[in-house]
Amino acid sequence: MSKRIVVKIGSSSVTRADGGVDHDVLASVAADVAHLRQRGTGVIVVTSGAITAGWAEVGKGAKRPHDARVLQAVSAVGQPLLMDAWRSAFAVHGVSVGQVLLAPLDFSHRGQYLHARGTIEALETLGVVPIINENDAVADEEIRFGDNDRLAALVANLIGASDLVLLTDTAGLLTADPRLDPDASLIEEVHAIDSELEAVAGVSGSAVGSGGMASKLAAARIATWSGVRTVIAAAREKTPLVSAMDENVVFGTTFLPRAERLSARKAWIAFAVASRGRLEVNAGAARALSHDGRSLLRVGVESHAGVFVEGDAVDIVSNGVVLAKGLVRSSAERFDDGDEVAVHRDDLVLFAE
Numbered sequence: 001m002s003k004r005i006v007v008k009i010g011s012s013s014v015t016r017a018d019g020g021v022d023h024d025v026l027a028s029v030a031a032d033v034a035h036l037r038q039r040g041t042g043v044i045v046v047t048s049g050a051i052t053a054g055w056a057e058v059g060k061g062a063k064r065p066h067d068a069r070v071l072q073a074v075s076a077v078g079q080p081l082l083m084d085a086w087r088s089a090f091a092v093h094g095v096s097v098g099q100v101l102l103a104p105l106d107f108s109h110r111g112q113y114l115h116a117r118g119t120i121e122a123l124e125t126l127g128v129v130p131i132i133n134e135n136d137a138v139a140d141e142e143i144r145f146g147d148n149d150r151l152a153a154l155v156a157n158l159i160g161a162s163d164l165v166l167l168t169d170t171a172g173l174l175t176a177d178p179r180l181d182p183d184a185s186l187i188e189e190v191h192a193i194d195s196e197l198e199a200v201a202g203v204s205g206s207a208v209g210s211g212g213m214a215s216k217l218a219a220a221r222i223a224t225w226s227g228v229r230t231v232i233a234a235a236r237e238k239t240p241l242v243s244a245m246d247e248n249v250v251f252g253t254t255f256l257p258r259a260e261r262l263s264a265r266k267a268w269i270a271f272a273v274a275s276r277g278r279l280e281v282n283a284g285a286a287r288a289l290s291h292d293g294r295s296l297l298r299v300g301v302e303s304h305a306g307v308f309v310e311g312d313a314v315d316i317v318s319n320g321v322v323l324a325k326g327l328v329r330s331s332a333e334r335f336d337d338g339d340e341v342a343v344h345r346d347d348l349v350l351f352a353e
């Protein structure tokens with residue numbers, strides 16, 4: 001298949017106000033996916049809504065609890081309901097679906113990361129639409145993705161997608177919070193995600209789902225750095241996915257991919273692996289990294305913090321700003337008499353635009 005896209009549907013779109021699965025939304029997304037597949041585009045679905053649907057089933061109308069353990073258990077009730085609904089929505093088009101539940105560790109260990117990719121690709125070869133969610137029932141609160149926007153961006157990176165579509169309950173990224181400012185208007189196209197835009201997105205979203213605009217913007221950053229065009233658009237529109245993929249219509253907010261696509265491995269270092277520590281570097285080293293594309297030498301590191309071992313990811317910081325991220329060559333314990341090269345340039349990603 002020529003093009004491959006990831007579409008993520010948020011909890012507030014997958015479910016109705018009463019928490020039950022919104023079969024109409026699933027039907028329109030499934031119809032769009034079937035249509036795109038016929039045109040030769042591969043589609044991977046990331047779905048939220050397990051917790052919301054699960055609570056609608058077992059909560060009997062009571063207010064949603066906050067206790068993480070209870071919510072995890074509730075997701076175990078909702079996930080099969082969700083999959084059943086997706087299965088029915090796709091069955092209309094004669095398409096089978098397969099469930100893949102991912103946890104952050106699947107992205108941290110490179111071997112596991114490649115393995116997850118293999119499974120998704122094998123499903124596609126079988127003609128099956130992969131439907132992905134976070135493994136909410138067992139993922140520890142500390143190590144969760146927390147929101148499916150980030151998960152969807154990492155999946156887009158994992159499979160080398162061309163496009164990521166985040167379907168939600170707003171028209172896209174707006175210039176202000178429409179609940180506070182009636183003049184809020186849609187931002188149609190974004191060329192670079194800067195601090196000004198992050199301030200616009202600072203406002204959070206709806207009562208269900210954990211995303212909000214800030215997390216969508218963070219996801220768009222991961223995706224665009226990975227060379228993936230990203231669209232944030234309304235789920236409850238006619239043909240939402242087909243419209244988001246049509247570059248000739250204005251639908252939602254489109255984030256253009258960076259021209260310089262990070263290699264899959266570098267994108268993995270930049271966004272998938274958690275940092276275990278930080279290296280504060282001096283001005284000379286910062287310059288050598290930023291302008292000359294050099295490796296970071298141990299002499300350029302003024303101090304280090306965190307408990308890391310050889311091969312762990314660390315943030316490289318200059319004057320309080322995270323300049324780069326990379327895989328460190330020595331453990332924190334043995335740093336001062338470790339490798340002369342602290343982080344090799346092949347293992348390093350610069351964050352400056």
Ligand code: GLU
Binds near residue numbers: 146147
């Ligand atoms: N994985 C969660 C669920 O299915 C949703 C996370 C999110 O809101 O992004 O309920």
